[in-house]
Amino acid sequence: MRLLCLLALCVLLPVAVAAQDVQSILQNHAQIVAKPSRKTVSTVIDALVASGLPQVPEFLERYQARDVFQHEDGRFVYADSAGDGYRLRDIDTGAEMGTAPKDALTQIKPNGGVRRVLAGALVVFQLSAPEIERRRTALDAIARKPSADHLEPLRATIDTETDPALKARKQRLVNSLTAQYGADTGERIAAIEGLAQDVSVESRAVLSRIVQTTAGIAPELPDANIARVFEPGQDMTAEAAYLQLVDAGLAPAALTSDDIRNTLAANIDGGTVAGVPVARLSDPSARAQAYDALAASGDAPPRITEADKTQAIAAYRFFETYDEPNPEVTAAAETALAQVQTRVAVGQTIDLTLDALSLASIYFLAAIGLAVTFGVMGVINMAHGEFIMLGAYTGYVVQLFVPDYTLSLVIALPLAFAVAFGAGVAMERLVIRWLYHRPLETLLATFGISIALQQLAKTIFGTQARPLTAPGWLDGALVINEVIQISYIRIAIFVLALIFLALLLFIFKRTRLGLEVRAVTQNPKMAASMGINPDRINMLTFGLGSGIAGIAGVAIGLYAQVTSEMGANYIVQSFMTVVVGGVGNVWGTLAGASMIGGLQKGIEWFNPSNTLAAQTYMIIFIIIFIQFRPRGIIALKGRAAGD
Amino acid sequence: MTTLLEVSGVSVSFDGFRAINNLSFQIGPAELRAIIGPNGAGKTTFMDIITGKTRPDEGRVIWGDLSRSLLSMSEAQIAQAGVGRKFQKPTVFEDQSVEENLLMALSNPRGPLAVLFYKPAKADLARVAELADEIGLRAQLFRKAGELSHGQKQWLEIGMLLAQDPKLLLVDEPAAGMTPEEREHTTQLLVEAAKTRAVVVVEHDMEFIRRLGCRVTVLHEGSVLAEGSLDHVTSNQDVIDVYLGR
Amino acid sequence: MNRSFFAQSPSVLVFLGCLGLATLFVTVLSEAFGIGVLSTSFIKTLGKTLCLCLIAVAMDLVWGYAGILSLGHFAFFGLGGYMIGMWLMYERTREIVESSMSDAVIPPTPQEISDAIGNQIFGVVGSSEFPLIWTFADSLTIQLFLVVAIPGVLAGLFGWLAFRSRVTGVYLSILTQAMTLALSLYLFQNESGLRGNNGLSGLQNLPGVEAGQDVVSMWFFWASALALGLGYLLAARVISGKFGSVIRGIRDNEQRVRFLGYAVESYKLVIFAGTAMIAGIAGALYYPQAGIVNPAEIAPIASIYLAVWVAIGGRGRLYGAVLGAIFVSLVSSYFTGGQAPDINLGFYTIKWVDWWLVMLGISFVLVTLFAPKGLGGLVDLWEDRRRPDRHGADLGPDAGALREKEAVE
Structure with missing residues (x-):
């Protein structure tokens, strides 16, 4: 309350009221200043703050940092060590006052309690400093190391805060401080409920700090805020309970088989151990017998039997106590934590969905070219993956010549299409057209090409991975909250996938080329008799599918790295995507990619490592x-789909 | 008269197109029957249903004395139960000799193990020789089927059907691409076969059907339009409308 | 075997004769039992090549005769290697552990020995527990049984699933490839219990055998030759009779075979699982000669190479598969082994280590396009067998059917 008044004073009263300087105030309380204690120092601080002098914060900082010295003549000065002596500065003006020998000065050393009081007073100054940067820094400092002392000063500055963002932050900080250090239970519980609305890491940390527990073992349950009681055999294994007892020094450690062996080895006497021949000791029961004999004769500590363990465990209760003594607060915090965790789980599900979506769009991009060559034709x-690789290397080569990443991307995309298109057309003309209706031979021949x-x-290009760097505007991520975020590059790939979906749908459903392609694939002879040149259509379709693979290569290269094997890594998944989705259908490929991407992310979620x-x-x-x-998912029905 | 095969109320549609529409049909154990109908009448689909290649959406297909349903059986089981089929286009195993083709068709145990340890018995070889005589391929017995002429392949396929010794023979356009003499021979064979088993012939050629001299079923748009002797159905106004167009 | 079998397929006798002669020849030239012209490592290469021939025969059965382009048989090969490798590694480690522990003051208990073996074998993947699948690793009999049983059961299960849903042609190929990928990814994990990407190593040391590697390599060479001979004989027997007729029928026209009353799925399953077992045996002989088996061996590409060997040799004839396997693997080890001289073109030096794969890839395309009969076609040339003019028609409607250019009169 006192601090609040101080603050009101220092804000309301203009600086002009002060008639004095800092030195004279200090001289008024010289005794206390020179030997401050936690209780007494407040009077000085009150007086200083009341003065409203601008040099007060600096003084408080230096006071706290033990930079303030008392001169023989009784004056208080700032001093920095310089050579043998000290260089002195005036507290009010900051002016140099020459040097003084070491023995002319007495350093004032406020103890920890005093320094905390000083810090509290300082925070008030910083939190209401006119510069927004200083206020922010002060807030950061409090958030990093929250303590009970900060609560009141912080709360006092909220009303006067002008910056809305900072004000909201202060509010949150006050809330979390209240939750932890508030004086009154009701107030704390209200604050905790406030925290439950938030999913930020900070508030989750605050809540878990409140419900932090310490494991305890005692003959009887202590009178404390007990979080859980463990029943050995039910909530924890007897083995684990006994180990805890050993760790707490309440029971002797059980002997390991190594211990037993070493003891036996140490007690070999003429080829026998306690009457048991050494050669027989490969038998566990013989070992036990020998050791028990040693224990009986007092040469070794007795083995701890299961009965011993049970007895030891039964003598103690195993429990966890909250560090926070107030049970109402911990109960509220547990509830709040559960709520927050639910919300975090929802957030994570959304995040996972976004991840799955982005993986699906990568599979879609990799497979969409295949959907044309395999699905439609x-x-x-098998060389489809190598067309992807071709596109990626095209992007890499373009970047070697065009250093501007945005421009190089703009050049690389059509160029990658052109290169892969060319390669596809060449392959179709030279190899594939001789093998239509021989899919297995096509598979093997294209594998050779691959x-x-x-x-x-x-x-x-060598075996090492080559970088394909994304332009700056694709760096970073879209952050929705602390749990949900997605990188721009993945968004870009997603958009690219959508564009291709639309483009292909347009080509196949709305253009002459699409019509002719469908005609040729359904009945080449009939199509030929209607004046369509099947050779040309096959060539163009294959080129189109390959060209798309080239563009996919650029996109995948941005996201992963460019290696000669990158295509091979996608080929099986791509085929699966097309097969699962349903052959001959762009929508099917989309469904297949979504299913495979979603599945993979879903399974990864169960076992993230x-x-x-x-x-x-x-x-x-x-x-x-x-x-x-x-x-597949989207299947053609009827006799058309027949063998 | 007992029935060998009874098809009742069968329908099947592909993508909304009704290929077979509430079709009912029956045939006795030793009967010759011709099926005619314009293109798209559902003749091939009808055979597909009986042989198990296509599953109908509704209806029943009952087989034999024991009245077993063919719908729950696989193609191979149906074939083993005694349904033999000859395709429109001759389909023989072109990379194998005529003898191998016939041996494969002979009615012997069909399980993998039995086949693995199978050695042709004297009786089997004799039956193959007999069949080869019957279909006029005795001299070609050790030639590969792929080297035969179109007509010879037709013959070989018929021979394979006979080797199977089926109770019901489904024959799709047996006379296509044959010379008049070969047709004559085919007619005799089919008529002969129908004395001991049921034979269903799908054919376009009216002259050929006339020679068979059997009952005729007319299919149109997936159902039976008319049934009876050839003269009876050809004088039916509906049939004339369908064939000549309105 | 009756006389008519050999009379029907004289090539079997020729092949077995050649194999016997080659084995004798190599034995005479070996270090251990002969004049020492061939190095031990070359004997191992030859022995491994024989194993590859055996799996190529299996591949030819399944692809060349039954028309199923399996891209998974090398996975079965690898599994066979893993199964025998488990025993070899366990027993070998046990010997080492027991001899090192025999010096201990107190003789070790069985549990201590087993822990120490576990520590030795699985320390590399940060574990010391024996996974469940190692239960029988101490029994040679059971592991030998597993060499055929595991590939057989896996192939049977996969085949049953795939064939009953009538997956055929390229779909089946892609599915087998996916199966192979799944298996190799699974084995790459440390949790698989087979030492993750480290695989099983030190397999060249036979437990309880004092003989040197030069002798052991000859034993394996003979065993491989014997296995190849028996495998070839079995395969030839299978394809010669009615069973062969049926599977060739399935290759060319599956539907027709079905309408003849044969349960096509059972036949495919028998041939798929049976060849998987042969592949397992081949792998079990191969990897002790290679010394190490790891998941990379099982990668889908290996199975495609297998198909390449068979295609280059000429599919649909057993000796073609053997020729292809020998030719490609020996030529490949010649080029990649650095023995081939570089060609200096002045502006560029062709290093065969780099260009061999390019050449293999291109030659493979050329074989597929222009010489589908592969090396086997040379035999036809020699025997003056012509191929029929079929005006471009294949021998059947199915994807696996022989092509016009593959047919023999």
Whole structure:
């Protein structure tokens, strides 16, 4: 309350009221200033604050930092050591006052209690400092190391805070401080309930600090705020209970088999241990017998039997006590924590969904080209992954020549399409068109091309990963709250995937090319007789699918790294995506990608440390899924889909 | 008269298109029957249903004295139960000799183990020779089926059907691409076969059907339009409308 | 075996003769039992090549004869290696542990020995417990049984699932590839209990055998030759009779076989699981010669290479598969081993280590396009067998059917 008044004073009364200087105030209380105690120092501080002098904060800081000295003549000065003596400065003006020898000065050393009082007073100054930066720094300092002393001064500055963001922060901080250090239970519980509305790491930390517990062992339950009582055998294993007793020094440690062996080895006497021949000691029961004999003769400590353990455990109660003594507060905090955790879980689910979405869009990008070549044309192209790689390396090469990342991306995307398109058309003309209706041979021939391309890339670019750097505006992440965030690059990939979806749907449903493609794939002879050139259509379709793979390569390269094997890493998943989704349908690919991406993230969520396991289980799931929907999620029905 | 196969109230549709619409049909154990109908009448789908390739949306298909339902059986089980099928396009195993084709079709145990340890018995080889005589391929017995002429492949397929010794023979356009003499021979074979088993012939060629001299079922838009002797159905106004168009 | 079997397929006799002669020849040239022209490591390479021939024969059965392009048989090969590797590693480690513990003042209990072995084997993945799958690692009989049983059961289960839902053609290939990928990813985890990416190592040391590697390598060479001979004979027997007719029928026209009353799925399952077992045996002989088996061996690409060997050798004829496996693996070890001289073009030096794969890839495309009969086609040339002119028609409607250019009169 006193501090509050002080503050009111210092804010309301203009500086002009002060007629005195700091030195004279100090001289008024010289005794106290020179030998401050926690109780007495407040009078000095009150007086200083009441003066409203601008040099007061600096004095308080230096006072706290033990930079204030008393001169022989009784004056208080600031002093910095300089050579043998000290350089002196005036407290009011800050002017140099020459030097003084060491023995002419007495350093004033306020103890810890005093320094805390000083800090409290200082915070008031900083929290209401005119510069917003200083106020913010002060808040940061309190948030880093919250203590009970900060509560009142902080609360006092809220009303006068002008910056709305800072005001909100102060409010939150007051809330969390009240929750921890508030004087009155009702007030604290109200604050805790306030914290429950927040998912920030800070407030979660505050809540968990309130419900922090310490494990305890005692013959009887103590009269404390007990969080939990453990029944050995039910809530904890007897083994663990006994280990706790050993750790607490309440019971002797059980002998390990190593201990027993060492004791036996130490007591070998003429080829026997306590009458048992050494050669027989490979038998555990013989060992036990020998050791018990040693124990009986007093040469070794007795073994601790299960009965001993049970007895020891039964003599004690195992429990956890809250560090916070007030049970109402801890109960409120537990409830609040549970609420917060629910909200965090919801947030994490949303975050996971976003993650899954972004993985799905990567799979979609990798597979969408395949959906054209495999899905629409029925051509298995094992080199599809290498077209992705080709696109990524195109992006890398462009960046070598065009250092501006945005511009290079703008050039790389169409160029990657062109390069992969060219490669696709060449492959279709030279290899694939001779193998239509021979899907297995196509698979193997394109595999040959795949290993050749991979090795070529390795020979040209080396085995190490090449960077494909995203432009600056794609750095960083969109942060929705502390739990939910997504990087811009993933958003960009998602958008790219959407664009491709729209583009392909447009091409296949609305353009002449799409119509001709569908005609050729459904009945090439009929299409040919209607004046469509199936050769040309096949070539263009294959080129389109390959070109899209090239663009996907740039996108994937931005997100992962560019290596000669990057395509191979996606090829199986891509085929799975198309097969699972349903062949011959762009929507199917989208469904397949969503399912595979969602599944993988979902399984990873159960076991976050192990992405390999996630992939394994995902593939097994897909194999089983295909049992039930052999033609994919979105299947063509009827005789058209027949063999 | 007992029935061998009874199809009742069968319907099947593909993507909304009703290929078979509430079709009912029956045939006795030793009967020759011809099925005619314009393109898209559902003749092939009808055979697909009997042989288990296509599952109907509704209806029943009852087989034999024991009245077993064919709908719960796999293609292989249906074939083993005694339904043999000859496809429109001759389908023989072109990479294998005529003898191998016939041996495979002979009615012997079909399980993998039995087949693995199978050695052709004298009786089997004799039956193969007999069949080869019957279909005029005795001289080609050790040639690969792929090297036969179109007509010879048709014959081989018929031979394989006979080797299977089925109770019901489904024959899809047997006379397509045959010379008049070969047709004559085919007619004899089918008529002969129908003395001991049921034979269903799907054919476009009216002349061929006339030679068979059997009951005729006319299919149209997935159901039976008319049934009776050839003269009876050809004088039916509905049939004339369907064939000549209105 | 009756006379008609060999009379029907004279190539079997020729093959077995060649194999016997080659084995004799290598034995005479070996260090351990002969004049020592061939180094032990080369004997191992030859022995391994024989194992690869055996799995190629299995692959030819399943792809060349039954038309199922399995991209998973190398996984079964690797599993066979793992199964025998578990016993080899366990027994070997037990010997070492027991000999080092025999000096201890107090003789060790069985539990202590087992803990020490566990520590030795699994220390590398930060564990010392024996996983459940190592339960039978101390029994050679059971592990030998598992060499065939595990691939057989896995293939049976997978095949049953895939075939009953009528997955065929490329879909089946992709599915088998996915299975292989799943298996290798699974084995890459430390939790799999098979030492994660470290795999099983030190397999070249036979427990309880004092003989040196030069002798042991010959034992394995003979065993591999014997296994190949028996496997070839079995395969030839299977394809020669009616069973062969049926599976070739399935390859060319599955539907037709079904309408003849054969349960196509059972046949596919028998051939798929049976060849998986042969692959397991081949792997169990291969990896003790290689010394190490790890999950990278099982990666899907290995299985595709297997298909490549068979295709280069000529599918649908057993000796073609063997020729392909020998040719590709020996040529490949010649080029990648650094023995091939670099070619200096003046402006660029062709290093075969780098360019070999490019060449293999391209030659593979060329074989598929222009010589589908592969190396086996050379035999036809020699025997003056012509292929029929079918005006471009394949021998059947199915994806696995022989192509016109693969047919023989």
